[in-house]
Amino acid sequence: MRSLRxxxxxxxxxxxxxxxxxxxxxxxxxxxxxxxxELAVGGAFVEIGTVPNSELxxxxxxxxxxxxxxxxxxxxxxxxxxIWAAGDVCDSLYKQNNIAVGDAIKAALDxxxxxxxxxxxxxxxxxxxxxxxxxxxxxRTADAAGIEKIYLCGITPEPIDxxxxxxxxxxxxxxxxxxxxxxxxxxSTTRLIDRxxxxxxxxxxxxxxxxxxxxxxxxxxxxxxxxRCSGQ
Ligand SMILES: Cc1cc2nc3c(=O)[nH]c(=O)nc-3n(C[C@H](O)[C@H](O)[C@H](O)COP(=O)(O)OP(=O)(O)OC[C@H]3O[C@@H](n4cnc5c(N)ncnc54)[C@H](O)[C@@H]3O)c2cc1C
Numbered sequence: 659m660r661s662l663r664x665x666x667x668x669x670x671x672x673x674x675x676x677x678x679x680x681x682x683x684x685x686x687x688x689x690x691x692x693x694x695x696e697l698a699v700g701g702a703f704v705e706i707g708t709v710p711n712s713e714l715x716x717x718x719x720x721x722x723x724x725x726x727x728x729x730x731x732x733x734x735x736x737x738x739x740x741i742w743a744a745g746d747v748c749d750s751l752y753k754q755n756n757i758a759v760g761d762a763i764k765a766a767l768d769x770x771x772x773x774x775x776x777x778x779x780x781x782x783x784x785x786x787x788x789x790x791x792x793x794x795x796x797x798r799t800a801d802a803a804g805i806e807k808i809y810l811c812g813i814t815p816e817p818i819d820x821x822x823x824x825x826x827x828x829x830x831x832x833x834x835x836x837x838x839x840x841x842x843x844x845x846s847t848t849r850l851i852d853r854x855x856x857x858x859x860x861x862x863x864x865x866x867x868x869x870x871x872x873x874x875x876x877x878x879x880x881x882x883x884x885x886r887c888s889g890q
Contacts (some may be wrong), residue, residue: 676696681701685697783850787814788815790831824836
């Protein structure tokens with residue numbers, strides 16, 4: 659601090675900006691001696707806002723030790739469902755106008771997508787699907803449906819062969835979707851499902867069976883996350 663070209667006045671409470679039209683000084687009180695002192699300065703930078711205005715929600719949502727609302731940085735969702743926050747009241751590292759505006763846009767988009775039922779990320783598990791054409795077709799459909807990621811399990815082939823070449827039968831149907839939809843080879847389908855369940859995904863198995871429910875009767879439009887699980 660001493661090497662810098664400024665001096666810090668501790669225990670000083672600003673009392674008055676002095677000047678006639680143009681600022682010439684500042685009056686402050688030394689809070690320990692109660693003495694009023696004047697400093698000749700030509701400008702003042704008002705630093706406010708160090709205490710977050712979160713009183714309103716303090717009993718509803720999680721606040722951090724500084725009293726800022728803890729939010730999910732992707733969506734601006736607070737800890738209680740149905741509450742979003744934006745700007746300086748959030749637990750973000752930096753406090754700036756553009757950041758506050760960006761937060762508000764993220765929150766508005768998230769609220770919009772929830773209102774139309776499109777907020778939930780979906781992933782697909784392709785377990786033991788032998789046909790390259792079927793896998794390519796699922797990639798293409800996944801791209802159109804906004805599926806976040808495809809997990810390839812069991813004998814399901816990958817878009818590339820062991821020499822790193824694209825498989826022509828698959829890409830003939832996927833039409834390039836294998837490069838726009840994330841995919842991952844997974845060794846254990848059951849461990850993957852356990853992990854996704856922990857992450858609050860709702861698991862839906864797609865299979866022909868006597869106990870199957872017709873797809874048009876499945877209600878998936880809940881607030882929880884969901885996952886489509888496909889098998890053959
Ligand atoms: C001195 C100073 C200089 C700054 N300079 C810059 C800069 O140059 N560039 C930059 O990007 N950022 C700057 N910032 C930071 C920037 O101002 C903030 O990051 C930004 O304003 C945060 O926006 P906000 O909407 O979260 O909060 P605010 O802008 O504080 O808006 C919150 C609003 O909510 C109102 N409010 C509070 N409680 C209630 C209630 N219960 N009911 C209804 N209304 C309520 C308040 O009156 C206020 O109008 C500066 C900040 C300060 C203090």
